[in-house]
Amino acid sequence: MRIVVAGGDGFCGWPTALYLSKQGHEVSIVDNLVRRKIDEELHSNSVTPIASLEERVQKWKELTGKEIKTFVGDLNHYDFLRQVFIQTEPEAFVHFAEQRSAPYSMIDREHAVYTQSNNVLGNLNVLYAIKEYAPDCHLIKLGTMGEYGTPNIDIEEGYIEIEHNGRKDTLPYPKQPGSFYHLSKVHDSHNIMFACKVWGIKATDLNQGVVYGLHTNETEMDPILNNRIDYDGVYGTALNRFLIQAAIGHDLTVYGSGSQTRAFLNIKDTVRCVEIAANNPADKGEFRVFNQFTEYFTVQELADKVKVVADKLGIQANIAHLENPRVETEEHYYHAVNTKLRDLGLEPNLLTDNVLENILETVIKYKDRVIKENVLPSISWK
Secondary structure, three states: OEEEOOOOOOHHHHHHHHHHHOOOOOOEEEOOOHHHHHHHHOOOOOOOOOOOOHHHHHHHHHHHHOOOOEEEOOOHHHHHHHHHHHHHHHOOOEEEEOOOOOOHOOOOOHHHHHHHHHHHHHHHHHHHHHHOOOOOEEEEEEHHHHOOOOOOOOOOOEEEEEOOOOOOEEEEEEHHHOOOOHHHHHHHHHHHHHHHHHOOOOEEEEEEEEEEEOOOOOOHOOOHHHOOOOOOOOOOOOOHHHHHHHHHOOEEEEEOOOOOEEEEEEEEHHHHHHHHHHHHHOOOOOOEEEOOOEEEEEEHHHHHHHHHHHOOOOOOOEEEEEOOOOOOOOOOOOOOOOOOHHHHHOOOOOOHHHHHHHHHHHHHOOHHHHHHHHHOOOOOOO
16 A cells, blocks of 8 residues: 655654555655754753664665655645655555644744644645545544543544434534644544545544553664654653653652543554554545544553652652643543444553563663753643
């Protein structure tokens, strides 16, 4: 299958591109490399050293004999995107190419506007490119479980049956996003749904939980193929921050009570979910939603897990609670449905002590790269 992975230089996109290439697909990467530039803007970095995209794909070809084509450019530039479609004739378009940090979108007006214009307009360009140049192409779009928020009812997979005044209908599940970033994903979902309805596009929205893990089988083949691991208060997930904080002897900083519950999955499951979606495409005109996660935890539970693993490695990790810089409900109900991907064959890799220990050992190896002042939050929602 001819597959374009947009955002293929990023944390989810890079291992996905390698995995799909290894499965025998003809893979092309599209990326504007902006995530590397944001590191410079934030004076931050990946704990693991990251080679250039050119070095990465060259090493992959040396190791496997498989070529991954690269197109460096921006989805917001339609002339560029049009040429990508003409040259690759994609049968599936995997769309990871969006600004993915909630804190980054909340820095100020400029960053909120950038996040929404980059994400929403870039996605709209992709929809038009599919309509005009590859109408049979299956759009596999990375959404987020954060679109739903934390409702006091079960979270269904994209749709919910409503009865009102004696009548029933199946409607898109109500969205309660928690940042301008999450709002951009909601706007994407609405645009994709509309395009499927009026143009007959086939699309799968993968509402993904928080991704953890460092390696896939492919990225472990050589250090040049390393995946990135973020730890700062802008791009670092809570679990990543706790692991890095443990490695450098810093308190594990839990926001607020730590009762906030979120959905999670291993990076190995991310790449597998994309493959499942590609091999089982949506029907023409169908906007399909999968909740892409395998388990959920509170922030406090994550800190406790990291503390246990740190103790095993002889590291004393203390847990501290900070004033929550976000505006969010901390004590809430959380139960989400995630059966569709499992029904199609997903076998989850769960968050075990061994998984955390492997990540922590890698972090310890590179801990001298950590910029210590970046491990605390610097952005407030208020």
